[in-house]
Amino acid sequence: MDNYDPPKSQLSGQIVYNDQPVHVKGTYGAIQLQLYQDGYALKNPISVFVDQNGKFEATLFDGTYKLVTRDKNGPWVNSRDTTIVNVKGNSFVELEVTPYFTISNPTVSLNGAQLTGSCTVDKIVSTANLDFIKLFINGTSFVDENINVLSVSSNALAVGNNTFSLTLNADQQAKLNSLKGVYARIGVKTQGADQAIYSEVFQLK
Amino acid sequence: MSIKKLYLYILAFSLTVLSGCSGFLDREPSRLLTEDQVYSDPNMVLSVLANFYGRVGWGPSITDDYNYIYEDEATPSSGGPDVFTDYWDSFRRVYDYGLIRNINQFIEGLRNSTVIDDNLKKTAEGEARFLRAYTYFYMAKCMGGMPLVGDEVYGYSSGMDVTALQFPRSKESEIYDYVISELDAVAGMLTENTTAHSARVNKWAALALKARAALYAGSIAKYNNLKTPNIVLAGGEVGIPADKADYYYGIALKAAQDVMNSGKYKLQDSNPDKAKNFYSATSVKDNNTEVIWARDYKVPDLTHQFSTRNIPPSLAEDIDRSIITPVLNIVEAFEYTDNRDGVIKIKDDNGNYIFYDQPEDAFKNKDPRLAGSIIYPGGTFKGKRVDLQAGILYLKDGKWEKRIGKPGSYIEGTQEVLTSENGPTTSNEQFINKSGFFFKKFLDETSQSATRGRGSDMWFPYIRYAEVVMIACEASYELNKTDLALGYINQVRERAGIPDLTTITFNDIVRENQVEFAFEGHRWWDLKRWRIAHEVLNGRPLDPTAQQWALMPYHVVDATSPMNGKWVFEKISAPNSPYPRNFQMRNYYNFIDQDWINHNPKLVKNPYQ
Numbered sequence: 032m033d034n035y036d037p038p039k040s041q042l043s044g045q046i047v048y049n050d051q052p053v054h055v056k057g058t059y060g061a062i063q064l065q066l067y068q069d070g071y072a073l074k075n076p077i078s079v080f081v082d083q084n085g086k087f088e089a090t091l092f093d094g095t096y097k098l099v100t101r102d103k104n105g106p107w108v109n110s111r112d113t114t115i116v117n118v119k120g121n122s123f124v125e126l127e128v129t130p131y132f133t134i135s136n137p138t139v140s141l142n143g144a145q146l147t148g149s150c151t152v153d154k155i156v157s158t159a160n161l162d163f164i165k166l167f168i169n170g171t172s173f174v175d176e177n178i179n180v181l182s183v184s185s186n187a188l189a190v191g192n193n194t195f196s197l198t199l200n201a202d203q204q205a206k207l208n209s210l211k212g213v214y215a216r217i218g219v220k221t222q223g224a225d226q227a228i229y230s231e232v233f234q235l236k
Numbered sequence: 237m238s239i240k241k242l243y244l245y246i247l248a249f250s251l252t253v254l255s256g257c258s259g260f261l262d263r264e265p266s267r268l269l270t271e272d273q274v275y276s277d278p279n280m281v282l283s284v285l286a287n288f289y290g291r292v293g294w295g296p297s298i299t300d301d302y303n304y305i306y307e308d309e310a311t312p313s314s315g316g317p318d319v320f321t322d323y324w325d326s327f328r329r330v331y332d333y334g335l336i337r338n339i340n341q342f343i344e345g346l347r348n349s350t351v352i353d354d355n356l357k358k359t360a361e362g363e364a365r366f367l368r369a370y371t372y373f374y375m376a377k378c379m380g381g382m383p384l385v386g387d388e389v390y391g392y393s394s395g396m397d398v399t400a401l402q403f404p405r406s407k408e409s410e411i412y413d414y415v416i417s418e419l420d421a422v423a424g425m426l427t428e429n430t431t432a433h434s435a436r437v438n439k440w441a442a443l444a445l446k447a448r449a450a451l452y453a454g455s456i457a458k459y460n461n462l463k464t465p466n467i468v469l470a471g472g473e474v475g476i477p478a479d480k481a482d483y484y485y486g487i488a489l490k491a492a493q494d495v496m497n498s499g500k501y502k503l504q505d506s507n508p509d510k511a512k513n514f515y516s517a518t519s520v521k522d523n524n525t526e527v528i529w530a531r532d533y534k535v536p537d538l539t540h541q542f543s544t545r546n547i548p549p550s551l552a553e554d555i556d557r558s559i560i561t562p563v564l565n566i567v568e569a570f571e572y573t574d575n576r577d578g579v580i581k582i583k584d585d586n587g588n589y590i591f592y593d594q595p596e597d598a599f600k601n602k603d604p605r606l607a608g609s610i611i612y613p614g615g616t617f618k619g620k621r622v623d624l625q626a627g628i629l630y631l632k633d634g635k636w637e638k639r640i641g642k643p644g645s646y647i648e649g650t651q652e653v654l655t656s657e658n659g660p661t662t663s664n665e666q667f668i669n670k671s672g673f674f675f676k677k678f679l680d681e682t683s684q685s686a687t688r689g690r691g692s693d694m695w696f697p698y699i700r701y702a703e704v705v706m707i708a709c710e711a712s713y714e715l716n717k718t719d720l721a722l723g724y725i726n727q728v729r730e731r732a733g734i735p736d737l738t739t740i741t742f743n744d745i746v747r748e749n750q751v752e753f754a755f756e757g758h759r760w761w762d763l764k765r766w767r768i769a770h771e772v773l774n775g776r777p778l779d780p781t782a783q784q785w786a787l788m789p790y791h792v793v794d795a796t797s798p799m800n801g802k803w804v805f806e807k808i809s810a811p812n813s814p815y816p817r818n819f820q821m822r823n824y825y826n827f828i829d830q831d832w833i834n835h836n837p838k839l840v841k842n843p844y845q
Binding site: 060223 | 321322464467774775776777820821822833834843
């Protein structure tokens, strides 16, 4: 029989860059953080899954933990600096990362068969190169590189202003009409990175 | 019987049974053998070797057929769906230092034996070291560089300093160098002759494995740097410098040519019926000129259930059948002899059905290897036609409607089949096809081989001569010897019965490997070493390659239509594989288990871990 009470303290957190939330892929457990606690026989990290708004949560025992990003995981510079987290009751932590690129001023709209969008892509890490800039559409608010019914590449694959435009063909229109909701967001992937960074999600229908 | 007499009997019984047991506590154990006993008898030596051969059959194979469902070759077909999508961190991971230690004990015992003759000593050590190299190579494919412990058998006694027993991981290049040098040494120790059913390795198996290992090292050196440059460790445990690619490709080409020049094996091409010929080359043991090393089985002592589990229901001999079945993805990878695009034509440009007189007409002019590897709708096995029919098609208000029944059902009051007893269906029925195809490669034609009681003694080839030719092709292609590469790939294509290529690309090599070695356990490792696994198995729903697809044949039954009696096909996402295969960057190398690190803190973790 287990003679411990279950853990009660809630650690919640947000991945940020310059105080802005970093949006990521939320499906397939794509982004994970690791919590380590010293002084116990078991040395396996606790995996903490990050949702598509860059938020995460873990229910823990009170104590001191070390929070790190997973090796080479995420649209940011792979820095495995430890963030010390003191958990006592419910706690909140911001995890600062340095993304390769950021997306600002995203817009997406759908008028009839005309899908348009725009955003500004800024390079944060001077050595980073763009892999893709794409607009993804899906029938639920879970929308990313893998989970989408439609994707459009940016007219230019370059830092700065990017625009998207697509005239939907009959099949695509029928597809979107058949969905209860239509959601979109923009993703930017860096060459060599395992994940893309995303804008917030737009509801188009 | 008087009481007195009974006592006398008991006394006599006691005296005989309970006395005179002076040796009782000193008997030799009958089930444990000492080192001396093992290494003084040639048969004992061979049975230890047989044990090692039995311990290296990792990965998808005819004795681990469920393992076939994880890439783009086959789907579970019996019962309900498998919701698999993500590869777990220890997926297909092999970490077997227990086997390495046992092999080292064997080599030590053999070398110290004064009784075994030198000839057997040499070949048995060669075979053991071959299997040890195979094991290291397998671990390298899973995890990159791993500790190399040499020939020594390490002992532990209570209280000793264990740090001397803790080895750090080698560089990824070092483990390949070790495997290559071991196989070089082994090649000189093994026989040059072929062995019965290729079950024991010879010199040519050693050289072929060396070629394979060098090709893997070369492709990691090239493609890791080209496509996934972030997958490296600072100490070189993962990642091989790009400038070593040519060095390894050169070794691979030379070793493959050594095997080809030996003349001991050739691409089997004895039957003018190319489909039958290909089936014989892979799945018939007798008079086989092609298989270099295989796991062999023998009736009645050592059999397996591959045929029992996977035979079409219409040919089944026991209750099991149709448990794993091939998917459309692999079927469409086979070219047409008159069209390199192997997509099955099911709709015309306007989206209307294409009507075929017979279902097998859709596969007419396919690469004959398809019919040698896979039973398609209207295909044959054991000389019998295998029907696959999902349902019927009829006209209603000028539009085609489908009707589907239970497996083995007929249209009411007629002899007209509604849904075949073989399937395919999309329901959760047990033992019914769900993809439109059955295995043919490795399915045993012998009567009663599909019963639980007898089982099948079909072999499972680990190395075939065709692979040696394809290694030579790929290595020479990567070394920019394009003419040489073309010659090699065309050898394989001519034997298969499809037209020669006049130019060659990387994708031609990828595809030739995919179709030639379907179900032979190559696909996963090929996708990994070429660093295209994350593109092919990209996790996108309804993706042409990451999703598994099925082909559902329908029979047109409508007397009002001129198409009555013809056949059409529908392509659907394979019902028992509802989610796409999602290979992520972290799957290129298995994780190093925390438990191993607890025992050996010198092990460094792998990328993404």
